Amino acid sequence: MIDAAVFAKWIRVLAERIGKSLSAEAAAVYYATLSAELDTAQFETAMQRIFRDHGYATWPSPKAIIETVRPPKAFEAAAAWTALQNVIRLRPANAQPHEVRAWIARDAGEAAAVTFEAIGGLRRYLPANEWRLDEMRSDFVERLAEVDRVMGNGHTLPPAMRALLPERT
Numbered sequence: 001m002i003d004a005a006v007f008a009k010w011i012r013v014l015a016e017r018i019g020k021s022l023s024a025e026a027a028a029v030y031y032a033t034l035s036a037e038l039d040t041a042q043f044e045t046a047m048q049r050i051f052r053d054h055g056y057a058t059w060p061s062p063k064a065i066i067e068t069v070r071p072p073k074a075f076e077a078a079a080a081w082t083a084l085q086n087v088i089r090l091r092p093a094n095a096q097p098h099e100v101r102a103w104i105a106r107d108a109g110e111a112a113a114v115t116f117e118a119i120g121g122l123r124r125y126l127p128a129n130e131w132r133l134d135e136m137r138s139d140f141v142e143r144l145a146e147v148d149r150v151m152g153n154g155h156t157l158p159p160a161m162r163a164l165l166p167e168r169t
Helices: 004-018 024-035 040-053 062-067 073-090 097-108 110-118 121-125 130-151
Strands: none
Touching: 004 024, 004 040, 024 062, 040 062, 073 097, 073 110, 073 130, 097 110, 097 121, 110 121, 110 130, 121 130
16 A cells, blocks of 8 residues: 555656646545555655656556556566576476476466466476477466466566566666
């Protein structure tokens, strides 16, 4: 939840920068929508970036505000797939499936490990040709967000991996 005083400050600052105020009703909807997904620190970071970068005389959508501090899920899913592939490529030849699963959870997140198992895991991955790997990657990306939502996570990637994603500017 976003601190109400911080929210009000940034709404005033951005209104002055954009040249358009929000009605009380619109501000309440922005507050409810953004508070459901961001904490105060994330909101402040997002608003600082928007203040710096937003070049239009319109209010950014709540989605645009959220995406300044959180990459879109598809981007996270692609990064999780890459991390998962790196684990598999770098695993010792004699690694047991439970070890590989633990390494995937560590490097790509628990939701990625669960999703990978759900779409066939190593049994499907290891014998796959390039076309089948593309198909498996698509299955992974499509299902990861759902698995993540069911698990109740806000992000699919561990914080250390999210920190490696490029900053949106």
